């Protein structure tokens with residue numbers, strides 16, 4: 657996969673398997689490769705159960721890997737020395753999907769935000785700690801008066817802002833955004849997405865942004881990767897992927913996004929995906945999408961399609977290309 661000197665994170669043939677029962681293997685992440693440049697957002701999309709969250713969490717070392725490699729700034733994430741691990745856990749943060757479950761209801765907002773500050777010993781003294789908390793609150797559009805309240809006093813959107821402030825408080829470089837807007841009201845989703853875009857510009861952050869909502873991913877991402885059943889189906893720059901999807905699965909996902917222009921909306925082709933996502937246990941030989949693909953050929957049932965560059969910066973895993 658072509659890349660350049662600005663790459664901050666590189667994932668090479670990553671695998672994450674889970675044992676299920678006595679002999680079955682669940683291949684949640686199955687030979688996935690991609691890279692992320694410093695300061696960019698890579699969107700990672702797919703239906704629920706496709707392995708995107710497991711992939712994101714394995715990438716940042718929350719889970720051990722079953723195979724392959726992940727490099728952050730050239731160092732193997734799963735083989736960091738104690739010193740490098742400390743720096744890594746400060747630089748790499750996560751924003752969770754569910755702000756209700758990810759914030760401790762018994763802690764004040766200030767203590768939640770200060771957790772990372774305390775763990776990494778960033779504050780010089782009490783005053784500095786307080787300033788850092790206030791700064792994080794300011795950055796996410798909350799008031800300093802919110803610092804001594806508890807999370808149950810806040811709305812869903814505000815709670816997610818607290819989650820973002822907690823991540824920002826340690827001055828990270830890379831944030832895994834694990835479906836950070838999926839649990840929010842539609843009216844609030846754009847506000848939080850716009851806040852993340854603004855923070856990225858101001859602070860030079862890099863995001864791996866996981867979502868199942870393709871329209872929001874387009875809004876926030878420079879490039880988008882589409883996962884299906886633990887594998888990469890397609891990866892391209894945002895505009896290119898949305899204007900020129902190549903993989904039959906991506907085309908089907910795209911065709912389900914509503915278009916504002918009623919004439920275009922009425923005349924365009926809708927591709928219905930038949931059936932549910934199959935189980936990631938005992939996946940078929942060949943292409944994993946074969947059972948739902950209306951373009952399936954003989955070779956698709958025999959050989960796994962290689963994930964390869966079919967146009968400049970446009971990667972697809974499909975025997976049609």
Ligand code: SF4
Pocket residue numbers: 903904905943944945946949950951952953956961973974975976
């Ligand atoms: Fe469809 Fe074959 Fe392409 Fe898989 S490899 S998406 S089955 S055409």
